[in-house]
Amino acid sequence: MITPWxxxxxxxxxxxxxxxxxxxxxxxxxxxxxxxxxxRRKIIFGHREYERILNAMERDGNFVVMSGFMPSGLPHIGHxxxxxxxxxxxxxxxxxxxxxxxxxxxxxxxxxxxxTDEIGMMYVKSLIALGLEEDAVIYFQSAxxxxxxxxxxxxxxxxxxxxxxxYGFESETSLxxxxxxxxxxxxILHPQLKDFGGPKPVVVPVGADxxxxxxxxxxxxxxxxxxxxxxxxGGIRVRSRKGxxxxxxxxSLNFEMKKFEEHIDIFxxxxxxxxxxxxxxxxxxxxxFIPPSSIYHKFVTGLRGGKMSSSKPESYISLFEDxxxxxxxxxxxxxxxxxxxxxxxxxxxxxxxxxxxxxYTYHLVENDRELKRIEEDCxxxxxxxxxxxxxxxxxxxxxxKDFREKMDEIEKEIDLYRIIKR
Numbered sequence: 001m002i003t004p005w006x007x008x009x010x011x012x013x014x015x016x017x018x019x020x021x022x023x024x025x026x027x028x029x030x031x032x033x034x035x036x037x038x039x040r041r042k043i044i045f046g047h048r049e050y051e052r053i054l055n056a057m058e059r060d061g062n063f064v065v066m067s068g069f070m071p072s073g074l075p076h077i078g079h080x081x082x083x084x085x086x087x088x089x090x091x092x093x094x095x096x097x098x099x100x101x102x103x104x105x106x107x108x109x110x111x112x113x114x115x116t117d118e119i120g121m122m123y124v125k126s127l128i129a130l131g132l133e134e135d136a137v138i139y140f141q142s143a144x145x146x147x148x149x150x151x152x153x154x155x156x157x158x159x160x161x162x163x164x165x166x167y168g169f170e171s172e173t174s175l176x177x178x179x180x181x182x183x184x185x186x187x188i189l190h191p192q193l194k195d196f197g198g199p200k201p202v203v204v205p206v207g208a209d210x211x212x213x214x215x216x217x218x219x220x221x222x223x224x225x226x227x228x229x230x231x232x233x234g235g236i237r238v239r240s241r242k243g244x245x246x247x248x249x250x251x252s253l254n255f256e257m258k259k260f261e262e263h264i265d266i267f268x269x270x271x272x273x274x275x276x277x278x279x280x281x282x283x284x285x286x287x288x289f290i291p292p293s294s295i296y297h298k299f300v301t302g303l304r305g306g307k308m309s310s311s312k313p314e315s316y317i318s319l320f321e322d323x324x325x326x327x328x329x330x331x332x333x334x335x336x337x338x339x340x341x342x343x344x345x346x347x348x349x350x351x352x353x354x355x356x357x358x359x360y361t362y363h364l365v366e367n368d369r370e371l372k373r374i375e376e377d378c379x380x381x382x383x384x385x386x387x388x389x390x391x392x393x394x395x396x397x398x399x400x401k402d403f404r405e406k407m408d409e410i411e412k413e414i415d416l417y418r419i420i421k422r
Contacts, residue, residue, distance in 0.1 A: 011208070011299060013045050020211050022046035022296060028054070036088045038081060038297055040368065041361055044205075046296040048214060052201040053293050055271070057092055063201040064191040065089035066292075068099030068141075068184075071119035072109040073310035074318040075126045077363055078207075078300040085205035085295070087131040094203070096136035098127060099187045102422075103141040107176035113142070117421070124419060126319055129406040137191075139420035141183055146193060150186040151179070157223040158182065158216070166212045185217040188292050189224075199278045203293045214294045221289035226281045229274055235267035238277055242286075249280060300362065301355050303333040323397060330356070330393045336378070337385035349378040349385065356385070356392050364395040 017024065025047045029039060031054055038044045056063035065086050069079060090096040100123060102116035111119075117140070124138055141147055163169050163178055192199045204214060222228065226246050230237040235255075239262065240246040250257070250264050253276050258265040266273045278288035300308040302315030309315050317326055336354030338344040351357035357378065365371045377383040 013208075013298065016208060017046050020046075020208075020215075022048060022211070023050075025050070025295060036085065037366060037368075038085065038362070041371075043081075043362060044085075044295050044297045046208070047294060048218070049291065049293040050203065050295055052290070053089075053203045056201045059271070061093035062197075063094050063203065064097055065094040065203050065205065066097040066099070066188055066191055067205050068101045068187055069120075069123045070101040070105045070109070071116045071123060072105045072111050074119065074320055075123050076308070076310065076316040076318045077359075078308045078316060079123070079126070080130065080319065081297055081300070081362065082205055082207070083127050083130050083132075085297070086127065087133075089203060089205070090133055090136065091131075095191070096132065097187075097191050098124070098132070098136060098138045099147075100124065100138070100140045101184075101187075103183055104180045106142075107174070107180060113422070116140070116142075122320065124417075125407055125410050125414070126403075128410050128413070128417065129403055134416050134418075137196075137418055137420075140422060141187065143420045143422045144190070146190045146195065147183065147186045150190050150193065151182045154182045154185050154189075154220045154224065155179065157220050162216075162219075166216050181213065181216055182220070184213045185220050188213070188217045189221055189287075189289055192287070192289050194282060198282050199288045199290050201290055201293060203295065205295050205297070207299060208296045209299070211294070211296065214292065218291040221287075221291050224287050225289055226284060226286040227277055227288070229277070231270065232265055235265060236270055236273045236277070237263050237265050239263045246284065249284060250277065253277070253280065301334075301358055303329050303355055305334050305355070317396065319400070319403060321400070323400065326396060326400065327393055330359075330396060331389055333359075333389065335385040335389070341384055344384055345381040348381040349383075351375050351378045354378070354385075356389055359392050359396070364392060364399065 016022070023046065025039065025044050026042060028047070028050060029035060032039060053063055067082050067086055069075070086096055086098065100120035102113070102120055105111040105116045106113060120140055160169070163181060167181065169178060188202065188204055190196070191202055206214070226240060226242045228239045228241055238250060247264055250266070253266065255273060255276070256267040278290070281288035302308045302312065303317070304314060306315065314329070317329060333355045335356055336350035336352065338347055338349065357375065360371060360374055365374065378388065
């Protein structure tokens with residue numbers, strides 16, 4: 001079972017992509033210049049329409065990276081993956097939008113508003129310490145009228161049956177938890193509002209458990225628009241969801257057209273045609289939302305096995321963890337070692353089953369050749385688990401010390417950032 005609030009069982013990522021209708025990220029990897037290590041190492045495994053983002057990178061750089069964090073527990077190394085993906089896209093030219101999901105934390109996890117403020121700022125500062133630049137838009141859901149107003153409009157386009165199909169909600173599910181789903185959709189879509197420059201491609205980097213939000217948002221984007229698009233040979237077929245009178249407005253566009261009762265075929269460069277139609281829709285008072293793109297990273301394994309979870313402190317390393325506790329957690333972590341040292345020297349270890357090797361892969365080792373050497377030393381039995389854990393511990397402590405030094409410096413720079421708070 002996979003929902004945005006609960007994950008149970010072993011995850012078959014191939015089956016997950018088939019069931020959820022995701023595309024393989026590996027198939028577009030060769031189109032990405034200087035891919036992030038999470039991309040190179042197939043930790044980012046799936047996507048929806050990421051080609052839109054690649055096109056925006058190549059054409060004009062007018063795109064957004066947007067994701068959010070629920071301040072119900074301290075930021076940990078699982079959150080660090082999403083933070084790094086936001087920063088990477090920002091450095092590729094994206095405008096970054098970051099939501100602190102305090103409404104969700106309050107209504108779903110019963111976290112007080114005071115606590116969401118406190119923990120939320122820890123996420124904000126962590127992002128900045130990891131490289132988020134000053135032009136990012138950082139906001140708490142409860143403070144954004146853009147998000148709350150848009151959520152009310154989106155709520156008109158969805159009913160309980162649809163939410164039940166997407167999320168598995170039951171009759172006992174609270175109205176607040178259901179409404180959070182349209183808040184999330186408004187988070188994702190509001191960077192395309194007129195106040196933020198209008199329609200543009202948006203990519204949402206998330207874990208696979210957040211895909212229900214993406215599916216709902218893409219559906220709501222389509223339902224909220226005046227015009228819909230269908231590719232045809234040499235152009236775009238345009239239909240109106242709000243009545244045929246809107247199709248007549250397309251006559252003002254300077255393209256070759258064929259007009260039919262229910263649609264108009266417009267010929268020319270697909271990107272230019274779509275851009276022109278969306279601009280017209282905004283002039284007519286519509287949203288013209290571009291369906292959001294998304295990329296999905298694998299779940300992080302908990303230090304003792306299973307999925308890393310904010311509700312299980314023993315499963316994760318917080319970015320603010322006491323360093324003595326970090327040492328204890330890493331030295332007690334699950335490995336892919338054999339039953340005895342002698343057996344491991346003879347048979348070698350199994351890095352694919354090892355939480356420590358996952359730490360190297362996801363977080364600690366940037367150089368692919370160095371990672372390959374660590375894997376070979378493990379498989380050959382050249383290095384034993386005790387020594388390997390100590391090396392990982394040294395790397396983790398070095399990262400955390402550097403991170404915390406940056407956190408101390410941020411207090412002097414925080415006013416340079418645009419942070420929308422209650």
